[in-house]
Amino acid sequence: MARVSFTQNIQRHIECPPCAVGGDTVRAVLDAVFARNPKARPYILDERGEVRKHMVIFVDGRPIRDRAGMSDAVTESSEVCVMQALSGG
Amino acid sequence: MSDMICVATRKGLFLIERGAGGAEGRWRIVRTAFLGDNVVLAMHDPRDGALYAALSLGHFGGKMHRSMDRGATWEEIGVPEYPEPPGGQSPDLCPMRGTAIPWQLELIWALSPGGRDQPGLLWCGTIPGGLFRSDDRGATWSINEPLWNEPARKQWFGGGYDHPGIHSIIVDPRNPRRIIAGVSCGGVWETLNGGGSWACRADGMSAAYMPPEQANNPAIQDPHIVVASKNHPDSLWAQHHNGIFRSTDGCKSWYEIKEPAVSGFGFACAVHPDNGDTAWFVPAIKDEKRIPVDGKLVVTRTRDGGRSFDVLGEGLPQEHAYDIAYRHALDIDRAGQRLSFGTTTGSLFVSENQGDAWRCVSQHLPPVHCVRFI
Numbered sequence: 001m002a003r004v005s006f007t008q009n010i011q012r013h014i015e016c017p018p019c020a021v022g023g024d025t026v027r028a029v030l031d032a033v034f035a036r037n038p039k040a041r042p043y044i045l046d047e048r049g050e051v052r053k054h055m056v057i058f059v060d061g062r063p064i065r066d067r068a069g070m071s072d073a074v075t076e077s078s079e080v081c082v083m084q085a086l087s088g089g
Numbered sequence: 090m091s092d093m094i095c096v097a098t099r100k101g102l103f104l105i106e107r108g109a110g111g112a113e114g115r116w117r118i119v120r121t122a123f124l125g126d127n128v129v130l131a132m133h134d135p136r137d138g139a140l141y142a143a144l145s146l147g148h149f150g151g152k153m154h155r156s157m158d159r160g161a162t163w164e165e166i167g168v169p170e171y172p173e174p175p176g177g178q179s180p181d182l183c184p185m186r187g188t189a190i191p192w193q194l195e196l197i198w199a200l201s202p203g204g205r206d207q208p209g210l211l212w213c214g215t216i217p218g219g220l221f222r223s224d225d226r227g228a229t230w231s232i233n234e235p236l237w238n239e240p241a242r243k244q245w246f247g248g249g250y251d252h253p254g255i256h257s258i259i260v261d262p263r264n265p266r267r268i269i270a271g272v273s274c275g276g277v278w279e280t281l282n283g284g285g286s287w288a289c290r291a292d293g294m295s296a297a298y299m300p301p302e303q304a305n306n307p308a309i310q311d312p313h314i315v316v317a318s319k320n321h322p323d324s325l326w327a328q329h330h331n332g333i334f335r336s337t338d339g340c341k342s343w344y345e346i347k348e349p350a351v352s353g354f355g356f357a358c359a360v361h362p363d364n365g366d367t368a369w370f371v372p373a374i375k376d377e378k379r380i381p382v383d384g385k386l387v388v389t390r391t392r393d394g395g396r397s398f399d400v401l402g403e404g405l406p407q408e409h410a411y412d413i414a415y416r417h418a419l420d421i422d423r424a425g426q427r428l429s430f431g432t433t434t435g436s437l438f439v440s441e442n443q444g445d446a447w448r449c450v451s452q453h454l455p456p457v458h459c460v461r462f463i
Contacts, residue, residue: 007148042168048193055149
């Protein structure tokens with residue numbers, strides 16, 4: 001299962017512990033995260049279901065390309081990092 | 090009279106109490122919340138005592154919290170979410186810049202309780218121009234489609250911010266189905282049927298930032314704030330980008346106050362709850378500069394409907410002061426006796442005598458967005 005971790009700053013607002021979830025795309029992985037932790041969703045995605053303008057998601061060290069559909073591939077051994085973009089501070 | 094003030098700032102929320110520590114007439118910070126976060130708005134609901142705080146988190150978006158114990162503890166609630174745009178519809182374009190207006194919450198910019206007999210009903214104005222309604226004390230919100238689908242909305246554009254927004258909501262205490270909304274830049278809008286249909290009510294306003302053919306178009310006016318006398322709601326004031334305007338007929342028509350003292354430019358306005366002729370402003374040099382005239386921070390007050398003004402500076406800095414009071418940063422208490430305003434430099438002032446003299450509560454707050462008596 002892919003391992004998912006979250007920016008430390010989000011923890012000031014909602015509890016978002018690292019977790020391991022199944023899924024072969026970023027969308028599937030995040031859906032699994034939000035099924036466990038629904039409060040996290042509006043902190044990471046906007047009302048269109050797209051990655052918030054000033055958030056960035058990395059898979060194995062590379063920022064995802066499909067910020068709207070999150071179709072970027074994830075493998076069983078992937079590390080997914082949900083980070084802040086420096087632009088929004 | 091109100092003994093507590095809620096102050097929303099760029100870096101947190103502050104609760105200020107009168108007489109804290111035993112000193113009569115002294116106001117002190119007694120509680121803080123959301124330190125480090127951008128709190129853009131606060132609202133007190135007199136129907137149930139709830140306090141609401143709207144946050145704009147740079148990375149995580151707009152958030153809303155409610156407190157039932159005067160700010161001691163907070164619970165996160167829902168925020169307005171724009172609906173999915175209809176399939177096949179081309180995006181609305183900003184009439185000035187030709188860029189698409191997003192169907193996404195950018196900023197929570199106005200909050201108001203519904204009527205006394207509408208428990209749980211809240212209204213929320215936002216950038217980029219949506220008005221939202223909650224029937225469950227902010228847990229869930231839905232957009233007011235008649236105003237969002239109003240064809241004239243396509244004329245609205247941003248003033249200061251990139252996109253237009255609703256910053257003022259007035260619910261008529263005599264008839265809560267009558268609601269007035271102030272829009273930058275989109276004029277003043279009124280519904281008489283609880284939001285079922287809307288009409289633009291900015292006749293008489295004029296805009297020097299537009300070419301002559303457009304200057305009197307009601308739907309492009311930039312009232313920075315619209316306020317009504319609480320107990321005489323047909324008496325309204327607007328601090329507009331180009332001057333001070335008044336309506337005495339429930340916003341059917343507006344007229345400009347000629348040559349108000351100090352300057353006609355500013356953002357904030359307060360009206361006496363029992364006397365619509367009495368109003369307060371915090372003037373500044375007009376839009377090119379946006380600093381106090383001659384470096385003197387003053388409040389102006391009219392008691393005769395704008396025919397004359399008192400210039401009130403006692404207790405306020407009178408040299409090298411560069412404070413601006415934002416549109417939600419001036420408030421009057423329900424008795425009409427105490428006023429408070431906060432500024433961009435992090436100063437907070439209180440008057441207990443309708444502005445005749447002011448006391449500085451703090452000079453070291455973060456930039457102040459909103460001041461509300463509780």
